[in-house]
Amino acid sequence: MAYQVIRNTLIYFSPTGTTRTIAKSVAQGVAINPREFDLTLPLEREKKIYLEEAEFLLLAFPVHGGRLPPMAREVVGALPRGRRPVAAVVVFGNVGYGDALLELYDLCLSRDFEVKAAGAFVGEHSYSHVLGENRPNEADRELARVFGVGIRQSLFCSWNIGREAVSRDALSPYRPYPNKIKLNFMIRPRSCEVCRICVHSCPVGAFVGGDPKKIDFEKCIGCAACVKLCPNKARKFVDDDFLDDIALMAANHNEAKNPVTFLPPNLPEYFS
Numbered sequence: 032m033a034y035q036v037i038r039n040t041l042i043y044f045s046p047t048g049t050t051r052t053i054a055k056s057v058a059q060g061v062a063i064n065p066r067e068f069d070l071t072l073p074l075e076r077e078k079k080i081y082l083e084e085a086e087f088l089l090l091a092f093p094v095h096g097g098r099l100p101p102m103a104r105e106v107v108g109a110l111p112r113g114r115r116p117v118a119a120v121v122v123f124g125n126v127g128y129g130d131a132l133l134e135l136y137d138l139c140l141s142r143d144f145e146v147k148a149a150g151a152f153v154g155e156h157s158y159s160h161v162l163g164e165n166r167p168n169e170a171d172r173e174l175a176r177v178f179g180v181g182i183r184q185s186l187f188c189s190w191n192i193g194r195e196a197v198s199r200d201a202l203s204p205y206r207p208y209p210n211k212i213k214l215n216f217m218i219r220p221r222s223c224e225v226c227r228i229c230v231h232s233c234p235v236g237a238f239v240g241g242d243p244k245k246i247d248f249e250k251c252i253g254c255a256a257c258v259k260l261c262p263n264k265a266r267k268f269v270d271d272d273f274l275d276d277i278a279l280m281a282a283n284h285n286e287a288k289n290p291v292t293f294l295p296p297n298l299p300e301y302f303s
């Protein structure tokens with residue numbers, strides 16, 4: 032169905048910021064000045080989001096273990112049902128996006144949304160500065176903007192993205208969530224200025240009593256925001272097996288991957 036969109040909304044979850052960067056670049060291409068919901072922090076996820084009938088939604092989540100992070104289900108599941116045009120975006124760390132895009136697609140359908148466009152973009156891996164180093168870079172951001180232009184066009188046509196397009200490399204039923212990674216951090220006491228940026232950037236409030244040294248590992252989702260966002264690089268991973276696994280993964284995926292986008296065919300101005 033074609034849409035006369037009356038409002039645009041951007042919703043994302045982004046512990047280390049790469050999904051946010053891509054989502055904003057896509058939004059720029061759609062030429063929208065969207066309402067923006069950054070649902071990374073727990074308090075933001077408690078707020079109810081009201082949607083108009085003909086409202087365009089841009090939903091963006093990172094890939095965790097070839098899947099969506101569990102709160103994506105919570106976030107999308109809480110959106111009001113209704114026929115609305117949606118663009119589904121995932122961001123992965125140069126390894127692969129597994130079933131995450133299909134999962135987001137299915138979540139959209141479960142709310143009766145119509146998926147007009149879908150894309151998987153690359154961001155620097157949460158656990159490594161080598162995997163997807165410095166991405167999204169300028170070329171990624173430009174591609175995201177061009178994708179956004181395509182999205183704008185897609186709103187005027189009746190074509191939606193079919194499930195088979197986003198299923199290409201995915202499994203259905205989805206692959207199970209990998210075993211929970213128990214990250215082992217070390218804080219270099221002389222580098223830590225107790226600024227508590229790590230505490231305030233944790234998406235699940237896992238720091239006990241606001242203490243940067245005390246993490247509740249039952250709550251921790253291993254997103255690495257506290258490591259990557261520390262301005263003093265005072266926090267680092269220390270588990271040897273974990274570090275070996277990451278080094279191996281980096282060696283196996285050292286070639287830069289390209290973003291993948293799905294749009295209705297024959298959009299007139301997509302590449303103009």
Ligand SMILES: Cc1cc2nc3c(=O)[nH]c(=O)nc-3n(C[C@H](O)[C@H](O)[C@H](O)COP(=O)(O)O)c2cc1C
Pocket residue numbers: 044045046047048049050051092093094095096097098122123124125126127128129153154155156157158252253254255
């Ligand atoms: C727990 C966890 C699992 C991840 N699994 C994958 C994966 O399966 N494939 C991949 O390419 N990247 C994976 N990544 C990397 C992130 O998808 C990537 O770094 C993304 O850019 C992070 O988004 P953010 O900056 O919005 O947090 C994983 C990251 C975390 C924290």
Ligand code: SF4
Pocket residue numbers: 218222223224225226227228229230243260261262263264265266
């Ligand atoms: S962000 Fe870094 S410097 Fe600040 S409290 Fe956390 S570990 Fe310490």
Ligand code: SF4
Pocket residue numbers: 046214229232233234235236237238246250251252253254255256257258
């Ligand atoms: S404590 Fe765990 S969930 Fe919180 S920011 Fe650090 S890695 Fe992410």
